[in-house]
Amino acid sequence: MTEAEARWAWSPWLGQELPPHGPEVKQQVPAEVQVLTLQATFDAHRKSNTQLWQRLYDVMETPMMEKSKVEIIESVRGTIERLRSRITELESRAVGSPVAGTIPEGWPEMETARYGDFDQVDWEMRFLSRLTQLLTLRPFDAGVYEIEKLEWAESWMTLIVRVWFREECYLVGWQQHLPTLRRTFTPADASAVANAWHTGEFSPCYVPQPYEPEPDGIHWYGRRP
Structure with a gap:
């Protein structure tokens, strides 16, 4: 038996008319x-x-x-x-700018003039940046409170918190002289000091006992003179 005969013998269409295929199918569509x-x-x-x-x-x-x-x-x-x-x-400007570490040819060399104790100001901004991050993340803190005010002026930080206890709310505040705080730490890395202050002075934040508000309605920890 040849291969062609074998294929014909096993064809499912043996003895029947083959179905339309190829171009013939399209020809049958109206x-x-x-x-x-x-x-x-x-x-x-x-x-x-x-x-x-x-x-x-x-x-x-x-x-x-x-x-x-x-x-x-x-x-x-x-x-x-x-x-x-x-x-x-x-x-091209970025590659040749002073920020990138090089000064383009023909550019005048200019030094940034900074006045006052800019090192302390920079430290205070880094401290407040880290503290703000901690107040947002609330690590290891189960107190029920919200930040009422966070203010920075003349190297003094003012933080006021509204704390809830038994469906009553209380105001608790801190006023901290940041240069003094910096001097108490060695080394005084701003982020590390902020971590320490948040852990030791603030967190967890609860209603102090006894609660002794001043005339402004706030129980203060430390006051600006």
Whole structure:
């Protein structure tokens, strides 16, 4: 038995007319149905194409009837070229700027003048930045409270907290002279000092016992003279 005879013997269509396949299938579909199928496919592509163009016009903030498709393409190309040019300009400035560690040729050498005890001011800002982060995160703190005020002026920090206890709220405040606080730590890393102050002085925050508010209604820990 040859291979062809073996295939014919095992064919599921043995003794039957083979089903239509290939181009013959399309030929058996009525022309009206083929036209409707093509029209539906064309409409879907046209709708998708229109939506894509509409998105492009929206990005360029241009009404569709104001510019032709050729004009909007040229507008996009011009915008991209301007942006690339601007990016190149900014990158060249950044590479040659004093911030990057080099001064471009021809630039005058300028020193930043700082007045007063700027080292202490910088330290206080780093301290307050870390303390604010801790007050937001509330690590290891189960007290029910909210921050009423956090103020910094003339090296004094003022922190006022509203604390709840048995459905009643109480005001508790701290006034801290930051240069004095800094001198009590060695080394006096601002973040480390903020961690220590938050753990030792503030957290956890509860109603002090006895609660002794001053005329302003706040129980103070330390007061500015």
